[in-house]
Structures are given as structure tokens and as C-alpha cells.
Amino acid sequence: MKFKLKIWRQKNAKAKGYFEDFDVDNISPDTSFLEMLDILNNNLISAGKEPVAFDHDCREGICGMCSLYINGRAHGPDEDITTCQLHMRKFKDGDLITVEPWRSAAFPVVKDLVVNRNAFDQILQAGGFVSVNTGGVPDGNTIPISKLDADEAMDASACIGCGACVATCKNGSAMLFVAARVSALAKLPQGKVEAQQRAKAMVAKMDELGFGSCTNTQACQAECPKGISIAHIARLNREFLCAKLKD
Amino acid sequence: MSLSGLFLMIFLVVHVSLNLTALFSSKAYLAACEFMDTNLLVQVMVPVLALGFIVHIICSIIVxxxxxxxxxxKYLVVNKAAASSWASKNMFVLGVIVLGFLGLHFFHFWAKMQLQHILGQEGANAYNLLIELFSKWYYCVLYIVWVIALYFHISHGFWSAFQSIGINNSKWLPRLQIIAKIYAIVVTLAFISIPIYFFFGIHFFGLQKLIIYHVQLGS
Structure with missing residues (x-):
């Protein structure tokens, strides 16, 4: 297959960025999107040019490292997958593909398509942990947790922190990410104790870092590679309000 | 944002219920107006309502x-087909449209009815106002466009308000969205029924006699 690529180039965080056009040829339909970029980079290196910088790590859809805003959609034109799981057969031969980095005030571009998602780590550091004493390691299944609660906590824990929610949200809000963390812990006995304080601390951090506010457009859940529901945002709001009322 | 929104949506129900009395008889409508002008609770709620509007507008501007x-x-390419509804992405613009027409509405109705009362003067006959304004086709069109903007605003606003105050979960999310649609459709159709009733009543169904009678009764 043959593609025309329009890729965002930016030398470093301070430099002014621009779009550069590339052509790639002889791409198998079963090539993954990242492999296609590898082929492009190989060609660039052979030609003595600077390769395109992009984030990637596990390439099996579980690490949350890959990003890319492809043809106007986070992780490209497929449902519930990360960019590394996107294959070129999802495009038509000869397509023009525009590739942009995540755009958010809180995710500054480091180089080309690589953005700094350290803001997510800072939000986690603000409250995404359990600090109460939970004693020694108990025998398996000795703490009674209903299947429903366990399932919901598990669904929320599926978040890989890729930032597609922020990239997609028209307000650049990180609510789905924060909600997934808050929900995963609030549904389990050890995390429940600090659920309200955690919600308050993480939301405060999110606001401080320059993420926008949630206006319930549901774009985040549509683009989340792990299909995390905005129902978790309702729980975050609930915990947050309860914490605020107690202040 | 959400709390003031919920409050304003309750107000819409009260307002439209009073409007609907105009479909039954001028007497009922004028009695409803009289009730709103004199009832103590209503007088207390008027400044609260104004505050509700102000809070809602200021919060929306800040957010x-x-x-x-x-x-x-900004992105160079944005896929418009992403699963969020058009209304949810344009709440501020819709709000501005609703507010703009609200100014017109204040000028045509509130200034001639409630404001006169506040100033201690005799207000205009409310039923005459309805006949006068809704006999003009362009006023009916303006009014209906306004209410349609309101429909989009509240069809998202209703469930969104519950989501924002945390009264939602995966089971209730689709239910609330359906209730929001029903609420928005009922309120919108009720508002639109008034100009349609008067316009077609006056111009096509020979309600003139009835209306002249009402006018004489009122004046």
C-alpha cells in the first residue's frame, strides 16, 4: 500500500512546529501503524535525514506509551485500541494521513510527536495511592468484596494512562483519567477509606496543571482504548462533592 | 453550573405550565398572571430566580x-464524527442564543407585565400581549427558533447536571439521557404550542370573534 503522510515536526519544546509531508510506499496491509512509521524512519535515516520522534514501548496495547492523533482521532480510526494495535488495513490505499501529537497545555511537546505526560504522574502523586495501614498480606479471598464491585474496580483499573481522553476532550480535561484512578480505589475496601480526600487532592492537582473542566461531552469514553465509562466520572464527582461539603 | 441549571429547569416547568393555561381560556391565563403577581412565595422566588440566572451565566463564562x-x-484535523452529541459541544453558543432571545422576551413580555407591577403601575393585559405578538408570523418564527435552541441546551443540560453532581452510574446513564430527551421534548412542545395556537387560531381558524371577546373582557 501507498500513503501520503502529513506529520507534525518540532525540534524541541521551545521551537516552532510545522507540518512536513512524506510519502511511504510498499507497505503491507498487515503492518501496524507504528511499524509503518519505523519504515518511514528507516527511509529517512538512509537518506541522511532526521527521523520522526514518536512514543512507543510494549507494542501490545497495554503500556499506554503510544499516542498520536491520527486523522482527527486519538489512536486513529478504530475502536478500543491503542495506536500500536492499529493496522494499515484500516486505511485506503493512497490515503492522506495527518499525524499530530496530543494537544494540551498540560502535555507540552518534547519533540515531533512526543509529548511530556508527566502531568499524569503528578496527579497520581497528589492522591492516587492508599496510605492507610492495611496490615500484613492476608490469605487470598479473605476480604469479602462483591463481584460487581470487583468488576467495576477492575474496569476502572484498565486505564493505561495514555492520555487519549485529554487529547480528545474539547476542553482538554483529564477527568476520565482521574475518575478511573479514583473509582478503581474507591470500590475496594483498602482504597475506600480515603476516597473523598483522594478525589479532592487529585482534582485540585488536575486544575493546577492546566487541564480543562469536564462538560460531559462523552468524547473521552468514545476514544478511550480501554473503553472506560464516564460513569466513573459521576463517582469522582460524588466523592469530590462529599469531600468539599465536609470542609 | 449544574445546580443552577437544575434550578432553572424547574423554573421552565413552572413557566410553561402557566403558559399552557392560555390554551384553555383567557380567564384562566389572566388568573394565573394575577396569582404570579400577588403570591408571596412567588415574590420571594423572583430575586432567587434572577440570582440563579446570574450564577449560571457567570459560571459558564468562567468555565x-x-x-x-x-x-x-489546536488540531489541524478534527474528526467531527466522534461520539459526542452536537448539543454537548455547543452548550455555550446555545446558551448565548437562548440569552439573546431572553432579552427580547423580557422587552416584549416582562417589561410590560411584571416590571410595571414592580413599579406599582397597572401591567398590560397579558392575554392582549399574546394576541398582539403571536399574530405576527416573524415573532412566532423567532420564538420557535429560540425554543429549539433551548431544546438542544436542556436535552444535554438535564442529564449532564445529574452527572456533574454525581447522581449517576452506568445503569442510570442511558436512563437519564432518555429522561433528558423526554423532558426537553415535552417542555419545548409545550412552549411552541402557544405561538402555534394563537397564530393559526387568529389567521386560519376564525378565532377572531373569540379573541375580540377576550380583548374586550381584558381591557
Missing amino acids: TLRNQTARPV
Whole structure:
């Protein structure tokens, strides 16, 4: 297959960025999107040019490292997958593909398509942990947790922190990410104790870092590679309000 | 934002219920107006309502301005087909449209009815106002466009308000969205029924006699 690529180039965080056009040829339909970029980079290196910088790590859809805003959609034109799981057969031969980095005030571009998602780590550091004493390691299944609660906590824990929610949200809000963390812990006995304080601390951090506010457009859940529901945002709001009322 | 929104949505129900009395008889409508002008609870709620509007507007401006700064560099390509509803992405614009027409509405109705009362003067006959304004086709069109903007605003606003105050979960999310649609459709159709009733009544169904009678009764 043959593609025309329009890729965002930016030398470093301070430099002014621009779009550069590339052509790639002889791409198998079963090539993954990242492999296609590898082929492009190989060609660039052979030609003595600077390769395109992009984030990637596990390439099996579980690490949350890959990003890319492809043809106007986070992780490209497929449902519930990360960019590394996107294959070129999802495009038509000869397509023009525009590739942009995540755009958010809180995710500054480091180089080309690589953005700094350290803001997510800072939000986690603000409250995404359990600090109460939970004693020694108990025998398996000795703490009674209903299947429903366990399932919901598990669904929320599926978040890989890729930032597609922020990239997609028209307000650049990180609510789905924060909600997934808050929900995963609030549904389990050890995390429940600090659920309200955690919600308050993480939301405060999110606001401080320059993420926008949630206006319930549901774009985040549509683009989340792990299909995390905005129902978790309702729980975050609930915990947050309860914490605020107690202040 | 959400609490003031819920409050304003309750107000819409009260307002439209009073409007609907105009479909039955001028007497019922004028009695409803009289009740709103004199009832003590209503008098107390009027400034609260104004405050509700102000809080809602100020919050929306703050949130919108803040959200504008969250993405300094815009995307070149944005896929419009992303699963969020059109209304949810345009709440501020819809709000501005609703507010603009609200100004017109204040000028045509409130200034001639409630304001006169506050100033201690005799207000205009409310039923005469309805006949006068809704006999003009362009006023009916303006009014209906306004109410349709309101429909989109509240069809998202209703469930969104519950989501924002945390009264929602995966089971109730689709239910609330359906209830929001029903609420928005019922309120919108009720509002639109008034100009349609008067316009067609006056121009096509020979309600003139009835209306002249009402006018004489009122004046």
C-alpha cells in the first residue's frame, strides 16, 4: 500500500512546529501503524535525514506509551485500541494521513510527536495511592468484596494512562483519567477509606496543571482504548462533592 | 453550573405550565398572571430566580474561558464524527442564543407585565400581549427558533447536571439521557404550542370573534 503522510515536526519544546509531508510506499496491509512509521524512519535515516520522534514501548496495547492523533482521532480510526494495535488495513490505499501529537497545555511537546505526560504522574502523586495501614498480606479471598464491585474496580483499573481522553476532550480535561484512578480505589475496601480526600487532592492537582473542566461531552469514553465509562466520572464527582461539603 | 441549571429547569416547568393555561381560556391565563403577581412565595422566588440566572451565566463564562486555555495549539484535523452529541459541544453558543432571545422576551413580555407591577403601575393585559405578538408570523418564527435552541441546551443540560453532581452510574446513564430527551421534548412542545395556537387560531381558524371577546373582557 501507498500513503501520503502529513506529520507534525518540532525540534524541541521551545521551537516552532510545522507540518512536513512524506510519502511511504510498499507497505503491507498487515503492518501496524507504528511499524509503518519505523519504515518511514528507516527511509529517512538512509537518506541522511532526521527521523520522526514518536512514543512507543510494549507494542501490545497495554503500556499506554503510544499516542498520536491520527486523522482527527486519538489512536486513529478504530475502536478500543491503542495506536500500536492499529493496522494499515484500516486505511485506503493512497490515503492522506495527518499525524499530530496530543494537544494540551498540560502535555507540552518534547519533540515531533512526543509529548511530556508527566502531568499524569503528578496527579497520581497528589492522591492516587492508599496510605492507610492495611496490615500484613492476608490469605487470598479473605476480604469479602462483591463481584460487581470487583468488576467495576477492575474496569476502572484498565486505564493505561495514555492520555487519549485529554487529547480528545474539547476542553482538554483529564477527568476520565482521574475518575478511573479514583473509582478503581474507591470500590475496594483498602482504597475506600480515603476516597473523598483522594478525589479532592487529585482534582485540585488536575486544575493546577492546566487541564480543562469536564462538560460531559462523552468524547473521552468514545476514544478511550480501554473503553472506560464516564460513569466513573459521576463517582469522582460524588466523592469530590462529599469531600468539599465536609470542609 | 449544574445546580443552577437544575434550578432553572424547574423554573421552565413552572413557566410553561402557566403558559399552557392560555390554551384553555383567557380567564384562566389572566388568573394565573394575577396569582404570579400577588403570591408571596412567588415574590420571594423572583430575586432567587434572577440570582440563579446570574450564577449560571457567570459560571459558564468562567468555565468556557478556562477551557479555552487548556489547548493553546489546536488540531489541524478534527474528526467531527466522534461520539459526542452536537448539543454537548455547543452548550455555550446555545446558551448565548437562548440569552439573546431572553432579552427580547423580557422587552416584549416582562417589561410590560411584571416590571410595571414592580413599579406599582397597572401591567398590560397579558392575554392582549399574546394576541398582539403571536399574530405576527416573524415573532412566532423567532420564538420557535429560540425554543429549539433551548431544546438542544436542556436535552444535554438535564442529564449532564445529574452527572456533574454525581447522581449517576452506568445503569442510570442511558436512563437519564432518555429522561433528558423526554423532558426537553415535552417542555419545548409545550412552549411552541402557544405561538402555534394563537397564530393559526387568529389567521386560519376564525378565532377572531373569540379573541375580540377576550380583548374586550381584558381591557
